Amino acid sequence: MKSLVVTLLLLSTACLSVSAQKMEGEITYEKTYHWTRIYSRLTFLSNEEKDRMKMTWGKNDEYKKDMKLYFNENKTFYSYPQNQENDGxxxxxxxxxxxxxxxxxxxxxxxxxxxxKTYIVEDSIQSPKWKVMNKIKEIAGYMCMMAVTEDTIKGQKITAWFADNLPVPAGPELYGGLPGMILELDVNDGDITVTAKKIEMKANKEDIGVPKKLKGKKITNRQYDQLLSTHIRDSIKAHRNPFWALPY
Structure with missing residues (x-):
């Protein structure tokens, strides 16, 4: 009986420890572009634009850079890695x-x-219509499930892999809304991939909330979508690459 009580107490303490652990940390992602794949889809480009692309990128088809996502149970912040502090x-x-x-x-x-220009898109969160698939794989030590959706404005197929044991409905770039953190994002079957390579569960040293002062033109979700749609439509008519001026 005594050993049973000790065991129950140990289990109770372990459960309390797990429940008390904060869902907080930072994720380092590796973002990889494959420019040949991206440009091969833009069939409306002129020869002049294609020549410009070749001069710009040459044989460097692949380009990689790190991105950071800081998170807690209620908020997330995603951007380039911090390279220096400036006035706090x-x-x-x-x-x-x-x-x-x-x-x-x-x-x-x-x-x-x-x-x-710099725009500030300020509105309610609108999550994509995800379809969870019957596929799993391991990413950075976490077992992830696959989900797919479509960006109808940019004409992109989006594949996400999310970890339900990181129960934060967020992820890299502009994507979230799944029952777990997105640890890998694939745009158009490998045009761009954003993959978690390091996950650290630790307290955030900086405030990841929105700063009180932001410089830029404030717009809504609808206005943002309209800006993208108009620019892409006009670029196609002019045989220009629309993604020189906005993120792919």
Whole structure:
């Protein structure tokens, strides 16, 4: 009887320890572009634009860079890795791309530099219509399930792999809304892949909430979608690559 009581107490302590552990940490993703695949889909491009592409990229078909996602149970922040601190804030070495999600209040705040301006997309979170598939694979030590959806504006097939034992409905880029963290994102069968390579469960040193002051033009979800649709339509008519001016 005494050993049974001790065992029950140990199990109770273990359960309390697990439940008390905060769902908080950071994920390092590797984002890989395959430019030949991307441009091969843009059949409307002129020869001049294709020549420009060859001069720009040459034989460097593959391009990789790291991205970071900081998360807790209620909020996430996704952007380029922090390269230096500036007056207590963040600094980036590329075009502004800061993705904030407040799951508790279902609020989206995205700071995206595109079309020659910086826009602040501020609205409610609108998750894609995912279809969960009967496939699994391991990513960075976590067993993940497959889900698919479609970006009808950009004409892209999106495949996500999410870990339900990281119960945060978020992920890299602009994607989330699944019952677990997205650890891999595939755009158009490998045009771009974003894969978690390091997951650290630890307290966030910085506030990952939306800063009080943001510079840019505020727009809604609908206005953002309209900007993309109009730009892509006009680019196709002019035989130009629409993704020179906005993220692929």
């Amino acid at each position: 804030g963040w600094s980036w070495n590329e075009k502004d791309f800061r993705i904030y999600r407040d799951q508790q209040n279902e609020k989206r705040t995205d700071v995206i530099e595109m079309l020659g």
